[in-house]
Amino acid sequence: MRVQIAPDELGDLSKVEFAICWNPPPGLLQQCPNLKAIQSMGAGVDSLLGLDLPTHVPLLRVIDPLMTERMATWVLWAVINAQRRCDEYAAAQAAGRWDKSIENYRNVDNAELRVGVMGLGVMGGAVADTLLRLGYAVSAWTRMPRAAPPPGVACHAGRAALRDFAAGVDVLVCLLPLTPETQGILNAELFGWLPRGAAVINAARGKHLVEADLLAALDSGHLRSATLDVFDPEPLPPASRLWAHPRVRIFPHVSAMTNIETAVAQMLENRAAVLSRRPVPQQLVADWEAGY
Ligand code: NDP
Ligand code: OXD
Secondary structure (H helix, E strand, O other), X not given: OOOOOOHHHOOOHHHXXXXXXXXXXXXXXXXXXXXXXXXXXOOOOHHHOOOOOOOOOOEEOOOOHHHHHHHHHHHHHHHHHHHOOHHHHHHHHHOOOOOOOOOOOOOOOHHHOEEEEEOOOHHHHHHHHHHXXXXXXXXXXXXXXXXXXXXXXXXXXXXXHHHHHHHOOOEEEEOOOOOOOOOOOEOHHHHHHOOOOEEEEEXXXXXXXXXXXXXXXXXXXXXXXXXXXXXXXXXXXXXXXXXXXXXXXXXXXXXXXXXXXXXXXHHHHHHHHHHOXXXXXXXXXXXXXXXX
């Protein structure tokens, strides 16, 4: 449902103390002199950055255990889909073909499959945990080095480490926030560093991916497959070549839907904390400067 409010229906903006938003109209929040916090309706805050918002108030985001579980489960499915070549079996079935050669007569075991997670925050951390528990070989790439890396995860940090990280990854999972540093990071250079036959999973933001570079890497056979949940723009335009590509799986931004009840409860709790000057849990506060 889309609700549109005309500017003359906005009422007295000096009464706005807590703004819950996703894509606020440009300039609106700047007109709220008593604003005490801005609450994103999702886990990501990228739609709120670059809007010249009042950065003296905290920017809050949603962290919902159900959403995190949904993401971890969806990525696990996408990893298994790539590992066990499920799309190729589906194509064989559609053609009525009994084909035991798809996995080359040998399953790739979990410990042999190197899954690299870009971003080890709430979402990436849950994905890494889930995969580790099932015995996958997990590595991660983050902005800041880890003082105490999670046991079992080979951690890499910073741009200079990206090439080494990518070189050891069979399935690449992007769970980065969208910031000026990460925009377009899924590009030809990075794909070139992945081993031949690697798979890419993007559940973060469409703007992380350079679509033409992905199509070229798939068409050349360098990448085996891509599973995409996010696009730029959304909805994905009907003319996009991604729709019909035999080795691309498309989801309409549904990998981890916000759970309305728990997310709203969290937002109301945040509002109560902000208005009574109690601290909001630090994990929920985004850093205006870092952009996540
Ligand atoms: P967090 O803020 O908890 O974690 C972000 C992670 O990304 C951190 O590990 C951080 O590194 C890393 N990171 C940030 N910038 C860089 C960089 N320049 N280079 C390398 N690593 C970087 O985010 P979440 O895990 O909660 O969410 C991640 C994103 O997932 C969201 O921003 C959103 O875009 C997307 N999302 C998509 C959903 C969907 O339905 N498709 C649902 C929910 C989220 P460090 O630890 O060093 O700070
Ligand atoms: C989010 C999302 O960031 O759903 O919450 O993408």
